[in-house]
Amino acid sequence: MTETVHKLYTSGDLSDSELKALIETDDMKAAELLRSCADEVRQKSYGKKVFLRGLIEVSSYCRNDCLYCGIRRSNSAAERYRLSREDILACCENGYELGFRTFVMQGGEDAFFTDDFLCPLISEIKEKYPDCAVTLSLGERSTMSYERLKEAGADRYLLRHEAASPGLYSKLHPQEMSLENRKECLFTLKKLGYQVGAGFMVGAPYQTTDHIIADLRFLQELRPQMIGIGPFVPHHNTPFAAEKGGTLGLTLRLLGILRLMFPKVLLPATTALGTIAPNGRELGLQTGCNVVMPNLSPVKVRKKYDLYDNKICTGEEAAECRGCLQRRIESAGYKIAQERGDAII
Numbered sequence: 001m002t003e004t005v006h007k008l009y010t011s012g013d014l015s016d017s018e019l020k021a022l023i024e025t026d027d028m029k030a031a032e033l034l035r036s037c038a039d040e041v042r043q044k045s046y047g048k049k050v051f052l053r054g055l056i057e058v059s060s061y062c063r064n065d066c067l068y069c070g071i072r073r074s075n076s077a078a079e080r081y082r083l084s085r086e087d088i089l090a091c092c093e094n095g096y097e098l099g100f101r102t103f104v105m106q107g108g109e110d111a112f113f114t115d116d117f118l119c120p121l122i123s124e125i126k127e128k129y130p131d132c133a134v135t136l137s138l139g140e141r142s143t144m145s146y147e148r149l150k151e152a153g154a155d156r157y158l159l160r161h162e163a164a165s166p167g168l169y170s171k172l173h174p175q176e177m178s179l180e181n182r183k184e185c186l187f188t189l190k191k192l193g194y195q196v197g198a199g200f201m202v203g204a205p206y207q208t209t210d211h212i213i214a215d216l217r218f219l220q221e222l223r224p225q226m227i228g229i230g231p232f233v234p235h236h237n238t239p240f241a242a243e244k245g246g247t248l249g250l251t252l253r254l255l256g257i258l259r260l261m262f263p264k265v266l267l268p269a270t271t272a273l274g275t276i277a278p279n280g281r282e283l284g285l286q287t288g289c290n291v292v293m294p295n296l297s298p299v300k301v302r303k304k305y306d307l308y309d310n311k312i313c314t315g316e317e318a319a320e321c322r323g324c325l326q327r328r329i330e331s332a333g334y335k336i337a338q339e340r341g342d343a344i345i
């Protein structure tokens with residue numbers, strides 16, 4: 001198995017059967033070699049730098065009904081909120097002072113967030129903070145909308161493809177949602193000049209190794225600037241409440257594989273990874289990750305952006321995520337970069 005890791009390290013790719021063996025391996029030596037190779041490649045591309053993205057969770061209203069997600073439309077127990085323009089600007093002001101140079105507005109697909117609402121807001125943020133990047137993560141929208149938001153100043157868009165295999169996609173989503181449209185959105189966003197982030201959950205119900213390989217192949221085709229993966233974590237008020245969550249071992253192996261396949265990609269150590277293990281994000285950073293996305297949302301709404309159970313950084317004590325993360329990043333041997341942190345691809 002260590003030979004397979006070497007091959008991936010030197011050539012940046014593997015056959016499907018080699019990938020399958022590496023994804024499924026329980027060989028600890030191979031896992032450690034994969035980790036150290038991934039760290040070496042990450043350091044060649046980005047040194048010890050870790051880029052921060054301030055995450056502003058703008059709305060827990062969602063018109064979609066993704067079976068895994070705690071804020072799905074059918075979850076009548078979900079507490080709904082949306083941030084006002086003033087709330088969002090206050091998050092940016094706070095974030096800028098804390099040293100963030102990227103603001104990510106993420107939310108459910110909430111019809112309240114029209115282009116007419118978002119465009120002036122994005123322009124205002126870009127005017128106030130010209131050295132910052134604005135990232136959107138607001139789900140599937142029309143090409144026209146993506147165009148207008150780009151024109152208003154949005155730089156980046158995060159839209160995980162979730163599952164590149166039609167069979168798995170349809171088990172995780174209601175019938176009215178389509179993988180075709182999601183992929184189309186991603187290619188459109190790229191064409192419009194956004195820096196794009198795609199990705200998927202690790203250990204989602206029904207996910208097999210072949211599905212994961214299909215995800216890796218899709219990512220090779222799309223060539224996004226960022227790849228977001230994190231473990232699936234069940235939410236108690238969804239159809240997947242009783243399902244098992246994704247494991248730390250598999251998530252780390254996949255992060256290592258992604259770093260070797262995509263040496264220059266931006267790879268976040270996600271909140272979900274920090275949720276399934278207390279040092280999950282630190283381990284992620286040591287396995288090729290170079291981005292963390294601290295929560296910048298007002299503390300009063302954090303518990304309501306409830307995608308999965310036990311999500312970290314939602315309590316009163318988490319009001320200052322920045323200091324906590326700085327300590328974690330430094331303890332893992334890396335340093336925060338006070339810059340926009342664009343991908344070098």
Ligand code: SAH
Nearest residue numbers: 068069107108109139160231232233307308
């Ligand atoms: N509405 C936006 C934002 C979705 S939330 C969009 O459609 O892109 C951001 C990500 O959280 C999702 O893409 C999904 O991969 C992840 N997520 C949702 N539920 C989850 C769960 N139960 N466990 C782990 N990750 C989850």
